[in-house]
Amino acid sequence: MSFLIFWDRTAPNGLQVPVAQAIGAVLGVPVLLEENPVMLRGFDRGRNQYNASKILTDMQDIYTRQHGIGDYILIVTGKDLYIPGHDFVFGLARPSVRAGIISTTRLENSYYQRKGDIYDTIDRAVKEGTHEFCHMLGLDHCANSECIMFCPTTLDELDRKRKTLCPACQRKLEAAKKYF
Ligand SMILES: [Zn+2]
Numbered sequence: 001m002s003f004l005i006f007w008d009r010t011a012p013n014g015l016q017v018p019v020a021q022a023i024g025a026v027l028g029v030p031v032l033l034e035e036n037p038v039m040l041r042g043f044d045r046g047r048n049q050y051n052a053s054k055i056l057t058d059m060q061d062i063y064t065r066q067h068g069i070g071d072y073i074l075i076v077t078g079k080d081l082y083i084p085g086h087d088f089v090f091g092l093a094r095p096s097v098r099a100g101i102i103s104t105t106r107l108e109n110s111y112y113q114r115k116g117d118i119y120d121t122i123d124r125a126v127k128e129g130t131h132e133f134c135h136m137l138g139l140d141h142c143a144n145s146e147c148i149m150f151c152p153t154t155l156d157e158l159d160r161k162r163k164t165l166c167p168a169c170q171r172k173l174e175a176a177k178k179y180f
Pocket residue numbers: 131135141151
């Protein structure tokens with residue numbers, strides 16, 4: 001089984017290799033990179049956003065059943081995501097499908113008219129991508145605001161997180177890794 005990133009054409013080009021390598025370093029596993037072959041449906045015209053939950057249902061129905069034999073797949077898209085009941089989500093995972101998705105839209109400084117560079121986007125994508133992979137591995141949210149498994153609701157909360165797991169979550173990750 002593999003850890004795969006499906007990098008969508010709508011996500012910033014050039015970031016895929018550093019993001020995949022850094023996520024692999026945090027997880028302690030190789031992370032493979034492919035161009036996203038999955039059609040992203042679930043567009044809501046009124047919100048101008050994509051329903052992340054619908055996309056993961058498609059992954060279950062179309063992709064995972066046909067192709068993935070236990071692979072852990074993370075889609076990285078440049079499309080803005082929501083789930084019903086929330087204004088937006090940075091990402092979403094469905095552990096039962098071993099699939100997850102993150103959006104780079106709200107990881108970019110330009111979205112907030114902030115100054116900064118591309119390394120901010122890489123850092124944030126690494127944190128949120130690792131977060132979703134850890135969900136796929138069975139980890140839940142963590143109350144430690146510096147831990148990758150903390151669930152941020154704002155960019156500042158996301159930036160406060162480190163690119164590491166707290167000791168308790170790290171132990172859960174190591175336990176989960178025994179099964180692959
Ligand atoms: Zn989460």
